[in-house]
Amino acid sequence: MSTEPASTPAASPAAAGLSIIVPVYNEAANLPLLHGRLLAQAASFARSRGLRIELVYVDDGSCDASLSVLRGLKSDGVDLQVLSFSRNFGKEAALVAGLDHARNGALLFMDADGQHPPEMVEQLVSLWLDDGFDVAYTAKAHRRNEPALRRFFVREFYRLLNWGARHQIPPDAGDFRLLSPRAAAALRRLPERNRFFKGLSSWIGFKQICVPYEPAERLHGMSSWSFKSLVGLSIEGLTSFSVAPLRVASVFGFIFAGTALVFGLTIMVEKLIWGIAVPGYPSLMVAVSIIGGVQLIMIGVLGEYIGKILSELKARPIYFLAEHEVRAAAPAPEPK
Ligand code: UDP
Ligand code: MG
Numbered sequence: 001m002s003t004e005p006a007s008t009p010a011a012s013p014a015a016a017g018l019s020i021i022v023p024v025y026n027e028a029a030n031l032p033l034l035h036g037r038l039l040a041q042a043a044s045f046a047r048s049r050g051l052r053i054e055l056v057y058v059d060d061g062s063c064d065a066s067l068s069v070l071r072g073l074k075s076d077g078v079d080l081q082v083l084s085f086s087r088n089f090g091k092e093a094a095l096v097a098g099l100d101h102a103r104n105g106a107l108l109f110m111d112a113d114g115q116h117p118p119e120m121v122e123q124l125v126s127l128w129l130d131d132g133f134d135v136a137y138t139a140k141a142h143r144r145n146e147p148a149l150r151r152f153f154v155r156e157f158y159r160l161l162n163w164g165a166r167h168q169i170p171p172d173a174g175d176f177r178l179l180s181p182r183a184a185a186a187l188r189r190l191p192e193r194n195r196f197f198k199g200l201s202s203w204i205g206f207k208q209i210c211v212p213y214e215p216a217e218r219l220h221g222m223s224s225w226s227f228k229s230l231v232g233l234s235i236e237g238l239t240s241f242s243v244a245p246l247r248v249a250s251v252f253g254f255i256f257a258g259t260a261l262v263f264g265l266t267i268m269v270e271k272l273i274w275g276i277a278v279p280g281y282p283s284l285m286v287a288v289s290i291i292g293g294v295q296l297i298m299i300g301v302l303g304e305y306i307g308k309i310l311s312e313l314k315a316r317p318i319y320f321l322a323e324h325e326v327r328a329a330a331p332a333p334e335p336k
Contacts, residue, residue: 013129016105016181017052018045020121021098023091024057027112028065029220031057035073037118042078044122049129054079054104057112058097061088067323075327079103084323092195092233093319095175099188101324105181109197114219116176120211124178127209134206137177137198139170141212150230157234161199163244169199170210177201193312196237203241239304246305249298256291263287 020038024031035055042053055078059067070082083097095109106128110116120138127136143151158171175197179187186204202208238245270276 013106013180014049014051017054017103018106018108018125018178019054019056019098019102019104020108020110021056021058021095021102022110022112023060023094023098024062024066024070024112025060025088025091025094026062026064026066026221028062028069030113030218031066031069031073033219034112034114034118038121039074039076039078041118041121043076045125046077049125051125051129052079052104053077054081054102056081056083056098056102058094059084060091060094061085071325075330077329077331079329080325080327082323082325083321086320086322089319091175092197092236095197096195096318097321099184102184105184106179107184108178110176113221113223115216116174117213117216120176120213121178123211127211128178128180131209132207133209134180134183135177135201135204135208136211137170137173137201137208138211138213139172139174140215143172143215145215145217153230153234157237160244160248161238161242163242163247165242165244167203169202169241173198173202173210176213180206182206192240193315193318195318196233196240199237199241235304239308245301249301252294252298256294260287260291 022034027034038055042055045051045053055075057070057073057080059070059082061084067082067084070084073080073082081101081103083101085094085097098109099107108121108124110118110121116138124136124138127133143154155171158169162168162171179201183201183204183206186206187201190200190204192200
């Protein structure tokens with residue numbers, strides 16, 4: 001089976017078109033501005049490159065007016081799809097829905113809150129069309145505006161994720177990225193239900209390039225990632241991409257077993273040669289409780305992997321659609 005759609009050598013890559021996928025969760029205040037900026041970009045692409053643009057908005061069960069704002073968006077010069085979930089399934093699920101429904105060859109993923117500047121789309125498209133890259137991903141140039149604790153955890157997360165891994169996942173890469181048609185086709189062939197999008201789109205390979213960018217402030221509202229959900233995503237990323245936590249368990253096991261052996265030998269030698277009896281229980285209690293605690297942690301680590309196997313086995317759908325609207329492009333307004 002081939003991953004690539006058959007293409008005629010003469011067809012220019014731009015003929016595949018581009019679908020821009022935007023996950024939306026409570027972004028009613030941000031959508032009109034973002035949409036306006038995207039329409040302006042799309043109009044300029046249509047003129048300069050003959051590139052057809054489709055916008056795919058995925059409403060991830062928002063509780064505000066996002067869905068009615070989406071329904072009212074104009075489709076001047078762009079094809080438009082509005083998908084709406086039956087409940088909040090999470091950003092990763094929204095990205096999968098976009099991947100499943102996009103009708104153009106190349107894909108671009110961006111957030112709805114204005115933190116991913118639509119003006120950068122041009123640079124990403126040029127890396128694909130002019131320089132032949134398959135995955136153009138962006139990475140925050142710095143994290144100065146984030147709390148120190150979060151920066152620390154992010155750094156350590158990537159260090160653990162990439163520890164001893166054959167395939168390194170670039171640190172700080174974001175979900176704001178462009179995939180060429182063949183990269184998008186490869187991503188669609190990955191069957192897993194537990195998704196860690198950044199990891200998967202790096203894992204598929206092909207020609208990849210990193211574009212640093214200055215993260216903008218959110219236009220309105222607050223980030224919907226709480227500390228708890230970030231911990232959840234990190235565990236997701238770690239357990240789907242790395243066996244480092246299991247390896248840490250083995251390393252701990254060796255260290256404790258080694259120490260216990262040396263300790264035991266010392267006691268035997270002391271008793272047999274010098275007749276010194278080991279006094280008291282405190283040292284024994286400490287040793288037992290340390291080993292017990294470490295074992296509990298490691299059972300938890302194993303549990304994470306077993307839970308993942310269970311959820312893959314159940315093979316439930318990743319999301320359910322409540323609504324799906326497809327609109328063809330309305331005639332674009334004349335450029336002023
Ligand atoms: N989002 C989503 N489902 C969720 C949470 C977030 O689709 O459950 C969307 C959100 O609307 C935005 C993007 O994912 O377009 C990034 O979310 P956010 O800005 O809250 O995350 P951050 O920028 O802090 O990583
Ligand atoms: Mg954001």
